[in-house]
Amino acid sequence: MCGIVAYVGPKEAYPVILKGLKRLEYRGYDSSGVALLNSGLKVFKKKGKVAELEDSLVGKDVHAHIGIGHTRWATHGEPSDRNAHPHQSENGKLAMIHNGIIENYSQLKNELIKKGYHFISDTDTEVLLKFIEDIQQNNNCTLEEAVRIALKRVVGAYVIVLIDQDNPDTLIAARKGSPLVIGIGKGEHFLASDASPIIEYTKEVVYVNDYELAIIRPDELILKNLGNEKITPYVTKLDMELAAIEKGGYDHFMLKEIFEQPDTIFDCLRGRLDAANASITMAGVQNNIDQIKNASRIIIIACGTSWHAGLLAEYIFEELCRIPVEVEYASEFRYRNPVVRPGDVIIAVSQSGETADTLVAIEKAKEQGALIFGVVNVVGSSIARISNAGAYTHAGPEIGVASTKAFTAQLVVLTLIALKVAHAKGSIDTQRFVHLLNELHDIPEKVKATLQTADAVKKLAEKNKDAKDFLYLGRGYNFPIALEGALKLKEISYIHAEGYPAAEMKHGPIALVDETLPVVFVATKDSYHEKIVSNIQEIKARKGKVIAIVTEGDDTITAMADDVIAVPEADEIMAPILSVIPLQLLAYYIGIAKDLDVDKPRNLAKSVTVE
Numbered sequence: 001m002c003g004i005v006a007y008v009g010p011k012e013a014y015p016v017i018l019k020g021l022k023r024l025e026y027r028g029y030d031s032s033g034v035a036l037l038n039s040g041l042k043v044f045k046k047k048g049k050v051a052e053l054e055d056s057l058v059g060k061d062v063h064a065h066i067g068i069g070h071t072r073w074a075t076h077g078e079p080s081d082r083n084a085h086p087h088q089s090e091n092g093k094l095a096m097i098h099n100g101i102i103e104n105y106s107q108l109k110n111e112l113i114k115k116g117y118h119f120i121s122d123t124d125t126e127v128l129l130k131f132i133e134d135i136q137q138n139n140n141c142t143l144e145e146a147v148r149i150a151l152k153r154v155v156g157a158y159v160i161v162l163i164d165q166d167n168p169d170t171l172i173a174a175r176k177g178s179p180l181v182i183g184i185g186k187g188e189h190f191l192a193s194d195a196s197p198i199i200e201y202t203k204e205v206v207y208v209n210d211y212e213l214a215i216i217r218p219d220e221l222i223l224k225n226l227g228n229e230k231i232t233p234y235v236t237k238l239d240m241e242l243a244a245i246e247k248g249g250y251d252h253f254m255l256k257e258i259f260e261q262p263d264t265i266f267d268c269l270r271g272r273l274d275a276a277n278a279s280i281t282m283a284g285v286q287n288n289i290d291q292i293k294n295a296s297r298i299i300i301i302a303c304g305t306s307w308h309a310g311l312l313a314e315y316i317f318e319e320l321c322r323i324p325v326e327v328e329y330a331s332e333f334r335y336r337n338p339v340v341r342p343g344d345v346i347i348a349v350s351q352s353g354e355t356a357d358t359l360v361a362i363e364k365a366k367e368q369g370a371l372i373f374g375v376v377n378v379v380g381s382s383i384a385r386i387s388n389a390g391a392y393t394h395a396g397p398e399i400g401v402a403s404t405k406a407f408t409a410q411l412v413v414l415t416l417i418a419l420k421v422a423h424a425k426g427s428i429d430t431q432r433f434v435h436l437l438n439e440l441h442d443i444p445e446k447v448k449a450t451l452q453t454a455d456a457v458k459k460l461a462e463k464n465k466d467a468k469d470f471l472y473l474g475r476g477y478n479f480p481i482a483l484e485g486a487l488k489l490k491e492i493s494y495i496h497a498e499g500y501p502a503a504e505m506k507h508g509p510i511a512l513v514d515e516t517l518p519v520v521f522v523a524t525k526d527s528y529h530e531k532i533v534s535n536i537q538e539i540k541a542r543k544g545k546v547i548a549i550v551t552e553g554d555d556t557i558t559a560m561a562d563d564v565i566a567v568p569e570a571d572e573i574m575a576p577i578l579s580v581i582p583l584q585l586l587a588y589y590i591g592i593a594k595d596l597d598v599d600k601p602r603n604l605a606k607s608v609t610v611e
């Protein structure tokens with residue numbers, strides 16, 4: 001949700017910023033801009049993708065050793081040149097970029113209008129910048145001081161970075177609720193929303209915390225709290241390679257990430273699963289095992305695809321651990337005065353670790369005494385840091401806006417946790433425990449085999465690309481996969497799709513069924529197989545087009561369905577990790593058949609840091 005990049009040092013700032021913006025474009029891509037300082041402040045902004053900004057700057061003087069850049073996901077004001085960041089102060093000397101939302105911006109704006117300020121854009125960012133400018137002028141103070149005073153009055157979430165024509169070697173940055181990483185080079189500093197724009201220059205980084213302010217010069221990084229006290233920056237080393245954030249020969253990040261899944265799942269299991277010795281090593285779980293196994297209730301909090309992983313985890317935890325589980329949309333949980341008791345354990349699931357709703361929901365549950373266990377992909381992210389304990393999903397950077405490899409990694413980690421807790425609790429017998437560990441051990445190879453369905457799925461995509469609607473149905477462990485398949489299709493192809501429990505379909509959605517409606521059944525072999533066969537018959541009886549994801553060798557459904565994609569046999573608990581893969585591919589290939597930007601679908605952003 002908006003990407004920010006800044007640079008100060010001996011390099012040319014513009015190429016560093018431009019490359020960084022391209023890496024962060026997954027966060028927002030409706031407009032972008034840069035501000036550069038070189039004998040005066042120059043601001044360039046453009047509606048559309050970063051490439052359009054780049055084209056518009058060919059031949060322009062972009063020479064500078066300090067600058068800031070932004071790629072936007074609109075919140076206040078439509079995507080346009082005018083609303084793109086950076087914004088400038090009334091006197092034209094300051095420029096600022098912002099990621100987040102200033103909730104009390106209209107009150108501040110009214111105050112500023114009364115004082116004679118003019119507003120060029122519709123953004124909350126311009127209001128905050130002019131508020132800072134006003135404080136600086138009235139108090140005759142430094143910019144750093146003015147930022148500190150302003151932020152004490154601001155309600156909302158932000159990362160801001162400012163440059164000042166009168167201090168051409170200094171960047172001022174501050175954070176609350178949105179991510180900010182500072183890369184430390186030799187006589188230079190890099191700022192960004194995540195580490196991807198920084199990784200090729202340095203591996204030494206500082207993750208800025210909420211309510212911290214940074215004053216950054218080529219040779220100096222000063223970190224302070226809003227009370228003006230200095231804080232020692234905590235420098236960490238990035239554990240990431242440049243190759244992980246490049247396409248590596250694939251046409252799109254989404255396809256690369258779908259095909260990476262055998263490796264990401266293997267990485268996720270590495271060092272944790274020891275099937276030969278029937279053991280699972282997960283320090284975050286082990287250190288809190290008594291609290292988790294004796295939890296009166298587990299509440300899983302997440303959004304979107306991560307919520308679907310949470311829903312599947314509900315089925316697995318209740319089955320294996322016999323602990324009641326509730327799965328909550330973070331955005332609902334945070335506002336509905338939920339009952340959380342000290343014996344409750346909260347599992348927060350998030351790829352980015354920065355989702356605003358999930359973050360606030362966690363804070364709310366933490367205040368009420370629950371243990372917070374984070375299942376997060378991005379190392380060092382906000383959710384990882386505020387959780388009491390956790391397990392990383394180790395899927396590596398996910399750049400495609402639609403989540404794929406992070407989802408299967410979430411399923412693997414949640415399954416490992418459930419198995420470990422069940423074993424400690426004694427709610428699973430040894431034979432089944434050992435069987436499931438062996439099944440997990442085999443999953444990366446089975447995922448590899450499942451990916452061989454890609455050509456068949458591509459043909460299916462061609463055949464169905466003009467459908468107006470899709471229905472996705474599943475039962476039991478495959479119900480969350482039906483929801484996830486429908487979400488992927490909506491995001492990537494802009495085709496309306498609904499996911500539903502297969503049996504619930506006859507209570508309403510069956511009215512939609514006719515010969516034009518593709519109905520995707522997620523129907524791998526499980527305890528409900530006969531039931532789903534009946535549901536398929538109900539659809540066929542109404543002339544619906546059935547596409548079925550089945551287990552290899554399933555002749556019954558193969559004989560009934562119009563099209564079938566078969567995945568390797570697996571225990572019903574693990575089968576969803578396989579059955580989701582053809583659905584990811586279906587969404588991808590339909591998006592490609594419709595000539596859409598599958599890596600950056602319209603209106604979406606990778607990291608939703610606004611509520």
Ligand code: F6R
Pocket residue numbers: 303304305306307349350351352353354355358401402403404487491606607608
């Ligand atoms: C869908 C997708 C989103 C995210 C959701 C939560 O493909 O990516 O639905 O799952 O925005 O994001 P995280 O997992 O980063 O908290």
